Amino acid sequence: MNAIFKRRSVRSYTDRPVSGEDIHDLLHAGMSAPTANNARPWQFIVVTDKEILEKMPMDNYTLGVKGAQAAIVVCGDTEKDVMKGALNVIDCSAATENILVEAADKGLGSVWYAAYPMEDRIKHIRELFSLPENIVPYAVLPIGWPEKETEVQDRFDAAMVHENRW
């Protein structure tokens, strides 16, 4: 069974380090997502500094990043978006999902902590990294080796499928 189906949100991690090679593969996966007009309007911040990781939680729902070995912040560049951010969010979401699936494929754990569209979360990350005005943080992804094994869930739901008509 492939990584798309085995991916689960993982919020606690062991002390085992994550290699630079693994981080590179995750970024490579993110950058392999398709983008509107092939604009590739993204930037990625890789955080491995423990002191910064400690400061990254955006609120009580995003504490998992403190115990991670690393984190990736997926950002969009509004200057590369002809629709003022409306395309950035799509492209950055595709990149984020690729990173999460690639992590699952490696046995790494992560979870999608959305910054955008929550203004207070965006502000926290923007200030922590002194981001330029045109750079919007979309997602914060802690990366680490899962503390526990997660069970695969079958999420297919026939009630969500319509054939040839609504």
Add this chain to the structure above:
Amino acid sequence: MNAIFKRRSVRSYTDRPVSGEDIHDLLHAGMSAPTANNARPWQFIVVTDKEILEKMPMDNYTLGVKGAQAAIVVCGDTEKDVMKGALNVIDCSAATENILVEAADKGLGSVWYAAYPMEDRIKHIRELFSLPENIVPYAVLPIGWPEKETEVQDRFDAAMVHENRW
């Protein structure tokens, strides 16, 4: 995961049919994406009726869907979104990317034709399928066996990576 890296946009397809089992797997991949608050705010329209496929192009940039064996329309349900659609677009984009990667994994071809946020494209799909007010079409994905082989491209770009600081 290899399919993440080999996925390319494919706009022309052979006459070989796409099986119901393959379509099921694509939908299953879509529904395996993570969603904000686990809301799973999506609906999928599977189109295999040739007459409907003929009517699906939203403009001259989305004609590929006419020659496809099938199409999947990924929709969001704004009634399941506490942020009036701002979370729908993220969740539906993750589902869309999963479908495209799963298609690549099977050797199937597809391309991400965004409906949202283009008002005229949304209107076309909304009218064609008589969608309820709360259902927003996000993406139209033609599905078929690629007419030509596509080359794998390495899209890693070190200029997009920042370490521990902007």
